Amino acid sequence: MIGGGQGAFIGGVHRIAARIAGNWQLVAGAFSSTPEKSRASGIEIGVDPSRVYGSYVEMIEAELALPVNQRIEAVSIVTPNHMHAAPAIAAMEAGFDVIIDKPLADSMENARAIADAADRTGRRIAVTHTYTGYPLVKQARELIASGKFGKVRRVAVKYTQDWLSRAADLEGNKQAAWRVDPKQSGDAGAFGDIGTHAANLAEFITGERITRICAELTMLDGRAIDDDGAALFHLSGGGKGTLTASQVLVGDINDLAISVYCDEAGLHWRQEEPNAMRIGYRDRPTEIWHAGANRAYLSPEVVSIQRTPGGHPEGYLEAFANIYQAFGNELRGAAGTEPGYATMEDTLAGMKFLAASLESSRRGAVWVDL
Amino acid sequence: MIGGGQGAFIGGVHRIAARIAGNWQLVAGAFSSTPEKSRASGIEIGVDPSRVYGSYVEMIEAELALPVNQRIEAVSIVTPNHMHAAPAIAAMEAGFDVIIDKPLADSMENARAIADAADRTGRRIAVTHTYTGYPLVKQARELIASGKFGKVRRVAVKYTQDWLSRAADLEGNKQAAWRVDPKQSGDAGAFGDIGTHAANLAEFITGERITRICAELTMLDGRAIDDDGAALFHLSGGGKGTLTASQVLVGDINDLAISVYCDEAGLHWRQEEPNAMRIGYRDRPTEIWHAGANRAYLSPEVVSIQRTPGGHPEGYLEAFANIYQAFGNELRGAAGTEPGYATMEDTLAGMKFLAASLESSRRGAVWVDL
Amino acid sequence: MIGGGQGAFIGGVHRIAARIAGNWQLVAGAFSSTPEKSRASGIEIGVDPSRVYGSYVEMIEAELALPVNQRIEAVSIVTPNHMHAAPAIAAMEAGFDVIIDKPLADSMENARAIADAADRTGRRIAVTHTYTGYPLVKQARELIASGKFGKVRRVAVKYTQDWLSRAADLEGNKQAAWRVDPKQSGDAGAFGDIGTHAANLAEFITGERITRICAELTMLDGRAIDDDGAALFHLSGGGKGTLTASQVLVGDINDLAISVYCDEAGLHWRQEEPNAMRIGYRDRPTEIWHAGANRAYLSPEVVSIQRTPGGHPEGYLEAFANIYQAFGNELRGAAGTEPGYATMEDTLAGMKFLAASLESSRRGAVWVDL
Amino acid sequence: MIGGGQGAFIGGVHRIAARIAGNWQLVAGAFSSTPEKSRASGIEIGVDPSRVYGSYVEMIEAELALPVNQRIEAVSIVTPNHMHAAPAIAAMEAGFDVIIDKPLADSMENARAIADAADRTGRRIAVTHTYTGYPLVKQARELIASGKFGKVRRVAVKYTQDWLSRAADLEGNKQAAWRVDPKQSGDAGAFGDIGTHAANLAEFITGERITRICAELTMLDGRAIDDDGAALFHLSGGGKGTLTASQVLVGDINDLAISVYCDEAGLHWRQEEPNAMRIGYRDRPTEIWHAGANRAYLSPEVVSIQRTPGGHPEGYLEAFANIYQAFGNELRGAAGTEPGYATMEDTLAGMKFLAASLESSRRGAVWVDL
Incomplete structure (x- = not known):
């Protein structure tokens, strides 16, 4: 998960939803752009501290270093709208499928950039239009x-x-x-x-x-x-x-x-x-x-x-x-x-x-x- | 009442409404532009046959011939929209106040004509915006x-x-x-x-x-x-x-x-x-x-x-x-x-x-x- | 109508209901057991003063004295429960059909007495279980x-x-x-x-x-x-x-x-x-x-x-x-x-x-x- | 968990509820009184096969053999009513707190027996009156x-x-x-x-x-x-x-x-x-x-x-x-x-x-x- 640290609303909703779904497990996260806050949030959430990261860049790098069957399968992006495109594209380019809280992006340009990255990488994206x-x-x-x-x-x-x-x-x-x-x-x-x-x-x-x-x-x-x-x-x-x-x-x-x-x-x-x-x-x-x-x-x-x-x-x-x-x-x-x-x-x-x-x-x- | 004969909907509603109100009595009417239908409707409604008229023109004339304390006080117009203006203006010019089913008229021109007649004659008009x-x-x-x-x-x-x-x-x-x-x-x-x-x-x-x-x-x-x-x-x-x-x-x-x-x-x-x-x-x-x-x-x-x-x-x-x-x-x-x-x-x-x-x-x- | 004078609730409801029904006219009444109050109520209601009576006994007597086609057809009883039986029975014995506000009577005995009177006289009774x-x-x-x-x-x-x-x-x-x-x-x-x-x-x-x-x-x-x-x-x-x-x-x-x-x-x-x-x-x-x-x-x-x-x-x-x-x-x-x-x-x-x-x-x- | 295997309704509800709660993890179970069915259910549910047991007796015994910080903390009993008392009492006597689907038991005698066991052992019981x-x-x-x-x-x-x-x-x-x-x-x-x-x-x-x-x-x-x-x-x-x-x-x-x-x-x-x-x-x-x-x-x-x-x-x-x-x-x-x-x-x-x-x-x- 990227985003969703202390004080955020929608990140917690994503986590409960994933638990109810029953076919997901939250195993790693960069919960805030402030590393300390990310770490504090990770502890609160109950993620193994070794997989709580200070930034999404760090997370993608570290997870890629893990054996395939131990690394994350997909990334859930629950940051504010203007912070959707960069991590989404990075994640797809690293080979991860992506869940993004709606709306897809903060501008048509960024939305298209995400779509292009998906086409390019063959990765799948789900946008959570909950209703x-x-x-x-x-x-x-x-x-x-x-x-x-x-x-x-x-x-x-x-x-x-x-x-x-x-x-x-x-x-x-x-x-x-x-x-x-x-x-x-x-x-x-x-x-x-x-x-x-x-x-x-x-x-x-x-x-x-x-x-x-x-x-x-x-x-x-x-x-x-x-x-x-x-x-x-x-x-x-x-x-x-x-x-x-x-x-x-x-x-x-x-x-x-x-x-x-x-x-x-x-x-x-x-x-x-x-x-x-x-x-x-x-x-x-x-x-x-x-x-x-x-x-x-x-x-x-x-x-x-x-x-x-x-x-x-x-x-x-x-x-x-x-x-x-x-x-x-x-x-x-x-x-x-x-x-x-x-x-x-x-x-x-x-x-x-x-x-x-x-x-x-x-x-x-x-x-x-x- | 002008209009509201057999087969019409809103005329019957006006009649019940007036009865519930308790301060009105239906004593005369030209219930249809077809004289026979007006008469048949009048009998059904229970108006004294001597005051069921074949047209609104006839009604206004005959009622004006009655002593003031026996004639109608006001006219209720429940005809289709294009038949609002003529009887309304005639009634006001004869000195009767007027109730008109909404909308006031079929065109802005006719609406203004009714409004002018009201100004000119000092008569009052109520339009039944029921709601x-x-x-x-x-x-x-x-x-x-x-x-x-x-x-x-x-x-x-x-x-x-x-x-x-x-x-x-x-x-x-x-x-x-x-x-x-x-x-x-x-x-x-x-x-x-x-x-x-x-x-x-x-x-x-x-x-x-x-x-x-x-x-x-x-x-x-x-x-x-x-x-x-x-x-x-x-x-x-x-x-x-x-x-x-x-x-x-x-x-x-x-x-x-x-x-x-x-x-x-x-x-x-x-x-x-x-x-x-x-x-x-x-x-x-x-x-x-x-x-x-x-x-x-x-x-x-x-x-x-x-x-x-x-x-x-x-x-x-x-x-x-x-x-x-x-x-x-x-x-x-x-x-x-x-x-x-x-x-x-x-x-x-x-x-x-x-x-x-x-x-x-x-x-x-x-x-x-x- | 018997009962339903000033200050009563259900009498007024009966009167509006009869007007909406359209096949009834209120032409006479003993609206209170106090004659003055009955008269004052009658004026307020708009009944011809000559047919506003000081008691139901008086009403029945006076109406019976009118030619058949001028007298009341039926009596509506809207008094408190303990005042249902006497006027209802008197009215039926005088040949009038009866409407009674529910419940029929204040006791089983009085209810049976009313029912017996109906059987005896062949008069019809409607009890207004409104719902x-x-x-x-x-x-x-x-x-x-x-x-x-x-x-x-x-x-x-x-x-x-x-x-x-x-x-x-x-x-x-x-x-x-x-x-x-x-x-x-x-x-x-x-x-x-x-x-x-x-x-x-x-x-x-x-x-x-x-x-x-x-x-x-x-x-x-x-x-x-x-x-x-x-x-x-x-x-x-x-x-x-x-x-x-x-x-x-x-x-x-x-x-x-x-x-x-x-x-x-x-x-x-x-x-x-x-x-x-x-x-x-x-x-x-x-x-x-x-x-x-x-x-x-x-x-x-x-x-x-x-x-x-x-x-x-x-x-x-x-x-x-x-x-x-x-x-x-x-x-x-x-x-x-x-x-x-x-x-x-x-x-x-x-x-x-x-x-x-x-x-x-x-x-x-x-x-x-x- | 005791009970709640394939074909049961309320067991699945308990499991989702525990996941939403976020402060429970399902780590062991005897999901059916038929050992094969218990095992099949355990696999479906995703519990570590080594902790899916053929009976509640077996489960309590095996869990007690684990170090305290690895064994279950509490037992959730979701069997039919007549199967509440025995496992509940056994679990409490083994030192586990208990969640029981309501009603507590199939008879007053069994209910009292459970209550007595709780008193005797000092264990806590929650009955899931969901509403x-x-x-x-x-x-x-x-x-x-x-x-x-x-x-x-x-x-x-x-x-x-x-x-x-x-x-x-x-x-x-x-x-x-x-x-x-x-x-x-x-x-x-x-x-x-x-x-x-x-x-x-x-x-x-x-x-x-x-x-x-x-x-x-x-x-x-x-x-x-x-x-x-x-x-x-x-x-x-x-x-x-x-x-x-x-x-x-x-x-x-x-x-x-x-x-x-x-x-x-x-x-x-x-x-x-x-x-x-x-x-x-x-x-x-x-x-x-x-x-x-x-x-x-x-x-x-x-x-x-x-x-x-x-x-x-x-x-x-x-x-x-x-x-x-x-x-x-x-x-x-x-x-x-x-x-x-x-x-x-x-x-x-x-x-x-x-x-x-x-x-x-x-x-x-x-x-x-x-």
Whole structure:
């Protein structure tokens, strides 16, 4: 693992997810760019001190020096966005597969550089768009792919939070600080951090791509990058959509929610209550589909990624674990019919969405092609 | 009453609403432009046959011939949109106050003509934007007006239905037929029929006006006017918003829902479950405010328009009745501090919203000022 | 109308319900046992002063003196429970049909006396167990009667409120005062007032009768009759059940809710959100059935008692109106296949439920046969 | 670990829970009473083959032969109920602390024997009443313990499922088979399996004990032990309650839900949506309390057992992990102010509840003291 030391949030989530997955073990890490902090973090985490490194460069070098069957198999990168590209490329060039926390990179250039390195080295990359790890999200994708509901007419997706709703939220908060600093996060704030999740979810469920967007991003007085915004968009299949991403909408905790309307049904899923999906029809009762490893009406692949029978709620950590598990399975040659994680193509689509949103907004919320 | 004969929907709703209100009596009507149908409808409705007329012209003339204390006090116009202006103006010129089903008219010109007639004659007009008759909608408006939640940051409002989701829905359906026929409905379809309700609700609750809009309206293949659309908009207080209006989103029955986010709270209300309003905060538990004439935390004005204590759900017909009741109270000099119905100013704002939306969409979803 | 003067709650509800029904007119009344108060109430309500009477005896006499086509057709009795029997019997003996607010009477003896008078005179009686007037409650009854879900296994019904949760609630509250006074309410408090509604709902939906009960009724310190209680019961078809009725459970506003579990499905309905019914299955998604006059999957009889299409919520007053409407239809020879209101048999079953509950509790919560 | 081999459900849950907890490692096991099956399971699970044993006797012997710092620290017993007592007592006598899946034992005698062994040996026992591991359940307990809501008036608790709703469910299902076989499960079916969870939840949240019960247990035709039942009960603080436990109520998946009504508030929590708790008041809006490690209004102890900020749903596995984590902390001398798992006293109370329920039902649903 690179990053994820003391005070970081997402690194700990990756570690629990990997433990739940059960097909990963954390054996080495460069947990901070400050060597002492990396070492202190490593002890806390319980990694063998001899494999806690002061930098990712040191880690890659030392691990390569170990016999193949003792060295790490893959690297998980959980640093701020601007620190994704360098370690990812170095790791791939050293022969390691890579897990990267989303978004792939802080700029389109860096994203492309990572993609090129993957092509060049033949290494695999999984980007942790966590929310596609939820069983019912996969079920929604399957239902729409089956064609039984017809074409997608309209998507409404939102990802809204309130943890940056006050001016003071930028002070004394490590996560907040890098996320709203263009130098660390890239040019995008909320749209980069969570708007990309929303776009990815819409693309994943519909099986389509966003092709045009008209976005208006705003921010509280005194801020440098967007903390709130909304967009109209077009899908490759001809449908239309709306997307809202914000970190200043008070009372919304982590409210990722999507509605996908097709010719014959409307599907609704909300991350905060992830174990139920509502499907509305015109001529018959609305349905609630429940998650659970014993729900007969779910597809076998969806059943296979659940650990408990219906009514034993699995949540965010299990969704995250599903991504680790799928990537682990793939590295060991046991992949399912779908990758089970965001591919390079998916994640580059997310980068394009972000670039187009920023450009649209900068030019006065005009339409921009992706 | 003008309009509302056999086969019409909204006329019957007006009649029940007036009966619930308790301060109105239906004593005369021209229920159809076909005299025989008007008469047959009148008998069914239970109006004295001597006061069932073959046309609104006939009605106004005959009623004016009655002694003042026997003639009608006001006229309720429930005809299709293109038949609003002529009877409304005639009624006002004859000295009658007027209730008009929304939208005010089929075009900006006709709307202005009605407004001018009102100015000229000094008559009062209530437009039945039903949804502002709900107690918790009024409570939301009061809460925001009080300033305790700070400024409005973002509004998300939707009004979506599915009753026109199929091509065949235009055949053999009287309501559908006129609503999607530009000659009867005006240039707007869903945006005119229900988008105006959504815009009105947003303006009513925030106490602001929509000032700019970027709207994209679409329709199913083979249709002449919009049945689906979405927009980004700006509010006069500086906040931003999104609005979706559609009659082709499968599974959404009559789904008018609004979220209003302020600096310190987010308010959420949904018409299909109108007796609860959710208010989210950042640092304390979410609240559910309940309707009911005995809820101590509701404002006195909101309490006064409810007929039953909490937990005895009042619905659409009672909200509609509140509009009749408020207008009746005003005509009798017993108005509250707020009008209690959509005023001419409110309704002209709605017409402007509609005109700007149509123009924006026609020009490729560019921004248009209202 | 007998009763329902100033300060009363349920009388006003009856009047609005009758207006919504549309096939009733309130033309005469003895609104209070105090003649002056009756007269003042009559003026407020808008009844012709010449037909506002000082007592029900006076009313019956005076109305009988009018020509048949001018006199009242039926009498609505909305007095406290101990004042039901005398006017009801007098009215029936004078040839008038009768509507009585539930419960039928304050004691089994008085209930039987009313039933005997009905038999003797051939007059019809409707008891307003309001909650069976809800469309989805009727739909639930039809679904179970159809046998497609198999036998009823278990019923869980509750009717809980909090308006008597404090000792002080008995002071200065007219409704509270008579309801908790054994001399006016009969021996039962909450079980009589709302427990009977819960039992009636269970019997109505299942189409069965409660045959045995084990009930434990309690009350706050210092009270004379029950304000809270729970029971186990048996149904005539072999199923089991639980029932809770309370007016001291804080936070429950008017929470009547029922679950009926059959061999192949479980149905769930809650009065505070009356326009949705949840049906759970074992092998397929849960269904939400929606109310609405245009929902194709509802039975024709259920469609016929709704005034608006889906998504326009109808509530308590409309459910109440359905009872008036059905009784009016029957008196005019236009009844449906089901009575549409609580019959004498239904209401006597309710009285037996109540008597058995009281006896069970008095004897230490032992089982008592009905 | 003892038990939990191939085909078992709860063993796998214990293993994931321990991994999430992060302070446990599974290093040895006797996963089945059939040695070959134990070995095959051990390989699948990933335990070092040299520490996969053919029986618990063998395991205890072999582990005791290892140096103290290499041998197991504690034993997790996940066998069917009738196989709890022997290994638990043997493990404690060998000096190991013990985790036991609930219920403690298949009979009161065996439960007492385990308790005696714990007293005799000084070993600690944690019984995994999973549902008390949920953060909001702990918050509910704290709120009630604080006294701010007054005394507990009434509890309504249910735990209902449908996986045994059909006669055929007993065939070919390992879990079903032992749970409905009195020889393996003890005399109790649903009341033992999940009724004890419901009773434990009620006692945990209220901080009181069930003192008297009147229970009626039933079963489908052809079954030997209860699969459905309901009870009235008394609490030690004077409050009353109802409890329903069933495995044959169709549509209920794993529906553990509790309402606790106090003098000044009513708390409601439902396991299938565990991250929200509803609190109703009489004079102010209902509150929804949200789970999340960053919710300022939650108590520090509740915050400390959550892994992610609000809106990132944690579920059943995390609740289970909290029990492992708390027991691990205690064994290492780092316990919180509350044990964090069901103590021997809690679990003996559960055994008494079960014994009294069975006796009550057998004697015709009479009242039995605990």
